[in-house]
Amino acid sequence: MITKIIIDNFMAHEHTELELGPGVTILTGSNNTGKSAVVEALRCLATNPARSPNPALYIRHGAKEARVEVEVDDGTRVVWVRTKRWAKYEVWAPDAEEPEEYHKLQGRVPEDVARVLRLDQVELETRKDSVDVHLGNQRDPVFLLNQPDSVMAEFFAASTESAHLLAMQNALKIRVRDAKREERALLDQADRVGSDLDRLAPLPDINRRMEQAEDLEKEATALERAIPALESGLAEHRALVAALDREQALGRVLAGILPPPPVQDVDRLKRHIGSMESVSAQQAQAARSAGALAGLGTPPDTADTAPLRNLLRDLAGTVATLNQTSRQQTALAGLTAPPDREDTTRLSGMVDQLYILRSRQKRLARLETVLGNIAEPPAPSPLDKLGNTVTEIAVLTNKISERQAEMETLETDLQSVVVAMEERIRAIGCCPVCGGDLTTDSFLDHGCRHGA
Known part of the structure; x- marks a missing residue:
C-alpha cells in the first residue's frame, strides 16, 4: 500500500x-x-x-x-x-x-x-490495450463500466480460464521448486558464513579492550589539559620564592644600618659660642689693661683731662693695634709654610662616593618607609602534595605508554581480522539473506540488518 x-x-x-x-x-x-x-x-x-x-x-x-x-x-x-x-x-x-x-x-x-x-494492468486476448484496474481518468467511471458487456465478460472470464489457472499453477510450482533450491543453497551458504563468523568471536573482547583504551585516552587527555595549569602554578611558586629571597636579602642589608640621629637646632649653640668668644676677648683686654696700670702711681690732682683723654684714646687705639698685631703674630707663629698642591682625583672620587652613599641612604630610607607598610611574606606551602601529584603524573604517563602499546597491538590484530573479513566477504559476494551488496563497512556498522 x-x-x-x-x-x-x-x-x-x-x-x-x-x-x-x-x-x-x-x-x-x-x-x-x-x-x-x-x-x-x-x-x-x-x-x-x-x-x-x-x-x-x-x-x-x-x-x-x-x-x-x-x-x-x-x-x-x-x-x-x-x-x-x-x-x-x-x-x-x-x-x-x-x-x-x-x-x-x-x-x-x-x-x-x-x-x-x-x-x-490486466491484459485481454481480444484487446490490444490492457485494462487498468487501479487508476482511472477524471471523467471515466470505475474500470469497464463504460465498456460493452462483451469486454466485461472477457475480463472476468480471463480470470477464470482453466488454461490460465493451469499456467499459473505450473508457474507457482516452478517458483516453489526454485525457491526450495535457493533455500538449500542459502542454508549451505549460511552454514559457511556461520563458520566464518565464529572466527570473528574475538571481536567483542577487542571492542571491550578498545573501549578501555578509549577511556584511558580520555583520562590521559584530561591529565594533559591539567599539566599546563600545574606548570603555571609551579612557575608562580618559583617566582614567589625568588621574590621572597630578594626581600629577605634586602631586609638583612637594612638590618645592619643604624637609624640617623635626630636633627637638632644649632642656632642657639652658635649664639652661645659667639658670646663666649666675646667675653674671652674682653677678659684678655682687661688683663692687659690691668698689667699696664700696675706700675702707675697715684694719680695727680685733677686737671684738664682733655689732652690726656685724647692721649688715652690714641694710646687705646695703639694698644688695640698692638694687640691685634700680637694675636696675628701668635696665630701665625705656629703655622708652617703652605704645602704644595696635591692631586685631588682621589678626593673627587671620595666626594662622588659620598654623594652616592647619601643617595643610597635616601633610597634606603624610602625603601624602609615603603617596606614598613608591606605585610610579612606568606610562609611557603609544603611541597608534599605537589610531589605526590608529580609522582602520580609519572605513573599515569607510564600507564598511558603501556596502554598505547596495547592499543597498537589491538589495532594490528583488528587490522588482520578486517583483512581476513574482507577476503571472506569478497568470496561470498553478496548478502546471503537479502542478496544485496555486502561490504566490510556495512557489515561492521549494522551487521547487514534487514527491515523486513
Missing part, C-alpha cells in the same frame, strides 16, 4: 507531498489545481510512458526533469525520473544509502519496480 507521494516539477506541481492514511484518500479542490496531475503522475510511475504523448509535457516549465516518488508500507521508495531524452527508475530499499537504478527501459517497467508497486 502506498503511504506517501512526492511530486517534483511534474506538470503544474513544483513540489507536492501527500501523506496517505489507511482507508480512502480523497483529493478535492477547484479546477486546474493539479488533482488530475496527481493521478497522471501515478500512471507515469506505474506504466513509464515512452514518447506518446511528448515527454516534455510532463516536465514543469523551466525545469530540467520531473520526479515522481512513492513510499510503500514496508519503507521501500520508488522514484520515476523523466527528462526530455530518457527516463529511469530508482528503488531505495529501507535504510539503504544508495538506490538501485534502472536505465534504458524503452517504455518498459522493470519487474522489481512492478513487484514493489503492484499496479499491474
Whole structure:
C-alpha cells in the first residue's frame, strides 16, 4: 500500500507531498489545481510512458526533469525520473544509502519496480490495450463500466480460464521448486558464513579492550589539559620564592644600618659660642689693661683731662693695634709654610662616593618607609602534595605508554581480522539473506540488518 507521494516539477506541481492514511484518500479542490496531475503522475510511475504523448509535457516549465516518488508500507521508495531524452527508475530499499537504478527501459517497467508497486494492468486476448484496474481518468467511471458487456465478460472470464489457472499453477510450482533450491543453497551458504563468523568471536573482547583504551585516552587527555595549569602554578611558586629571597636579602642589608640621629637646632649653640668668644676677648683686654696700670702711681690732682683723654684714646687705639698685631703674630707663629698642591682625583672620587652613599641612604630610607607598610611574606606551602601529584603524573604517563602499546597491538590484530573479513566477504559476494551488496563497512556498522 502506498503511504506517501512526492511530486517534483511534474506538470503544474513544483513540489507536492501527500501523506496517505489507511482507508480512502480523497483529493478535492477547484479546477486546474493539479488533482488530475496527481493521478497522471501515478500512471507515469506505474506504466513509464515512452514518447506518446511528448515527454516534455510532463516536465514543469523551466525545469530540467520531473520526479515522481512513492513510499510503500514496508519503507521501500520508488522514484520515476523523466527528462526530455530518457527516463529511469530508482528503488531505495529501507535504510539503504544508495538506490538501485534502472536505465534504458524503452517504455518498459522493470519487474522489481512492478513487484514493489503492484499496479499491474490486466491484459485481454481480444484487446490490444490492457485494462487498468487501479487508476482511472477524471471523467471515466470505475474500470469497464463504460465498456460493452462483451469486454466485461472477457475480463472476468480471463480470470477464470482453466488454461490460465493451469499456467499459473505450473508457474507457482516452478517458483516453489526454485525457491526450495535457493533455500538449500542459502542454508549451505549460511552454514559457511556461520563458520566464518565464529572466527570473528574475538571481536567483542577487542571492542571491550578498545573501549578501555578509549577511556584511558580520555583520562590521559584530561591529565594533559591539567599539566599546563600545574606548570603555571609551579612557575608562580618559583617566582614567589625568588621574590621572597630578594626581600629577605634586602631586609638583612637594612638590618645592619643604624637609624640617623635626630636633627637638632644649632642656632642657639652658635649664639652661645659667639658670646663666649666675646667675653674671652674682653677678659684678655682687661688683663692687659690691668698689667699696664700696675706700675702707675697715684694719680695727680685733677686737671684738664682733655689732652690726656685724647692721649688715652690714641694710646687705646695703639694698644688695640698692638694687640691685634700680637694675636696675628701668635696665630701665625705656629703655622708652617703652605704645602704644595696635591692631586685631588682621589678626593673627587671620595666626594662622588659620598654623594652616592647619601643617595643610597635616601633610597634606603624610602625603601624602609615603603617596606614598613608591606605585610610579612606568606610562609611557603609544603611541597608534599605537589610531589605526590608529580609522582602520580609519572605513573599515569607510564600507564598511558603501556596502554598505547596495547592499543597498537589491538589495532594490528583488528587490522588482520578486517583483512581476513574482507577476503571472506569478497568470496561470498553478496548478502546471503537479502542478496544485496555486502561490504566490510556495512557489515561492521549494522551487521547487514534487514527491515523486513
